[in-house]
Amino acid sequence: MAQPKVVLGVSGGIAAYKACELLRRLTESGHDVRVVPTESALHFVGAATWSALSGHPVSTEVWESVHEVPHVRIGQAADLVVVAPATADMLAKAAHGLADDLLTNTLLTARCPVVFAPAMHTEMWEHPATQENVATLRRRGAVVIEPAVGRLTGVDTGKGRLPEAAEIFEVCRNILNRHGRTAGAAAPDLVGRHVVVSAGGTREPLDPVRYLGNRSSGKQGYALARVAAARGARVTLVEANTGIPDPAGVDVVHVGTAVQLREAVLKAAADADAVVMAAAVADFRPAVYAQGKIKKTDDGGAPTIELVRNPDILAEISADRALPGQVVVGFAAETDDVLAHGREKLRRKGCDLLVVNEVGERKTFGSEENEAVVLAADGADTPVPYGPKEVLAEIVWDLVAPRLRSVPANDSEKSVTRPDFTAPAE
Numbered sequence: 132m133a134q135p136k137v138v139l140g141v142s143g144g145i146a147a148y149k150a151c152e153l154l155r156r157l158t159e160s161g162h163d164v165r166v167v168p169t170e171s172a173l174h175f176v177g178a179a180t181w182s183a184l185s186g187h188p189v190s191t192e193v194w195e196s197v198h199e200v201p202h203v204r205i206g207q208a209a210d211l212v213v214v215a216p217a218t219a220d221m222l223a224k225a226a227h228g229l230a231d232d233l234l235t236n237t238l239l240t241a242r243c244p245v246v247f248a249p250a251m252h253t254e255m256w257e258h259p260a261t262q263e264n265v266a267t268l269r270r271r272g273a274v275v276i277e278p279a280v281g282r283l284t285g286v287d288t289g290k291g292r293l294p295e296a297a298e299i300f301e302v303c304r305n306i307l308n309r310h311g312r313t314a315g316a317a318a319p320d321l322v323g324r325h326v327v328v329s330a331g332g333t334r335e336p337l338d339p340v341r342y343l344g345n346r347s348s349g350k351q352g353y354a355l356a357r358v359a360a361a362r363g364a365r366v367t368l369v370e371a372n373t374g375i376p377d378p379a380g381v382d383v384v385h386v387g388t389a390v391q392l393r394e395a396v397l398k399a400a401a402d403a404d405a406v407v408m409a410a411a412v413a414d415f416r417p418a419v420y421a422q423g424k425i426k427k428t429d430d431g432g433a434p435t436i437e438l439v440r441n442p443d444i445l446a447e448i449s450a451d452r453a454l455p456g457q458v459v460v461g462f463a464a465e466t467d468d469v470l471a472h473g474r475e476k477l478r479r480k481g482c483d484l485l486v487v488n489e490v491g492e493r494k495t496f497g498s499e500e501n502e503a504v505v506l507a508a509d510g511a512d513t514p515v516p517y518g519p520k521e522v523l524a525e526i527v528w529d530l531v532a533p534r535l536r537s538v539p540a541n542d543s544e545k546s547v548t549r550p551d552f553t554a555p556a557e
């Protein structure tokens with residue numbers, strides 16, 4: 132298959148430098164990228180950088196190489212146009228159909244999906260003019276990614292930051308996958324599948340100000356959700372206390388405690404082809420929730436907290452599968468004798484795969500990296516060397532995909548309508 136053609140439009144915001152990282156991700160993953168900056172964008176990153184990184188000539192205006200009619204051809208040939216960063220000015224021009232440079236002409240001639248990743252000061256983003264332009268673009272079918280909250284130009288912070296290049300890349304890859312324009316060898320092998328992923332760590336309330344919790348960040352579960360969506364699955368992510376923004380194109384259910392997580396996972400698993408339990412679920416919770424804050428006493432003593440067992444969700448969904456052939460994956464974080472404990476846990480829980488990782492300095496909790504062994508119920512071990520959590524996520528789905536039942540859940544009597552790509556909420 133020919134390389135998918137992506138137009139990367141760059142408009143004149145301070146975040147233009149981040150588009151270099153997006154460009155790198157797109158080209159390295161097999162896309163043919165044509166960069167079309169605006170004149171203003173070149174104040175931030177020069178044409179030489181865009182040209183060298185993309186391997187294509189770069190122009191901002193329609194008067195160069197006129198014999199090739201670039202103002203029409205670039206847009207017509209594109210499989211996807213992504214504008215990152217999209218300035219307030221660019222959103223306004225796109226919403227009103229102005230065409231005074233190469234990028235705005237390209238936006239009018241493109242008939243492929245169009246993604247805008249806005250970045251600007253909070254005041255500009257919140258201005259009714261910008262909000263109306265965004266609403267207009269979304270109404271016409273463009274995907275406008277919500278800006279992130281954080282540090283803006285100078286000392287200001289607030290909503291308006293360009294989302295990370297990795298997130299914009301995922302949105303683009305998901306859209307291309309769904310339009311059958313996957314780059315490289317990777318096939319969207321989870322199309323038509325519904326998968327459930329749990330992420331984060333549950334918190335078991337003790338009193339109105341305290342809880343028993345754990346150190347799980349949720350990053351591995353989010354990586355699993357993002358990768359599954361990129362491979363074409365409909366994904367339900369049940370997250371507990373991560374604070375991570377919802378990934379685009381994923382249905383997210385927010386929960387707090389183990390009991391809530393169980394309820395949400397069981398509900399979502401009813402028509403799921405696979406359930407991956409990456410969340411760290413508390414084994415115990417306080418037997419009694421104190422209505423008022425537990426106070427220190429003058430006698431210097433400390434209260435004794437009685438705990439009760441929480442439900443074992445992994446064992447429950449493994450033993451009582453909602454659909455025949457549903458694949459269940461568990462996670463185990465161990466501190467010693469990792470493989471022996473992992474094998475024993477895999478047998479005890481009855482799941483199909485168990486991802487075992489050692490809790491250590493650089494890995495597991497809060498880290499961007501992980502190192503693990505994926506144990507299979509049929510006895511196979513797949514060691515995954517130290518590396519990004521996305522890589523482990525890809526390997527988990529590589530192992531899940533061949534184990535999936537031949538009839539996707541959507542084709543069964545329990546079928547649900549699979550929504551098309553959903554743009555992030557307005």
Ligand SMILES: Cc1cc2nc3c(=O)[nH]c(=O)nc-3n(C[C@H](O)[C@H](O)[C@H](O)COP(=O)(O)O)c2cc1C
Pocket residue numbers: 141142143144145146169170171172217218219220221250251252255284
């Ligand atoms: C230092 C600097 C940073 C800017 N950052 C942004 C920005 O992040 N978002 C934005 O909408 N405009 C920003 N602007 C204003 C735009 O550059 C200006 O509106 C320009 O006309 C946009 O042109 P373009 O949309 O054709 O690229 C910035 C301007 C300067 C001088």
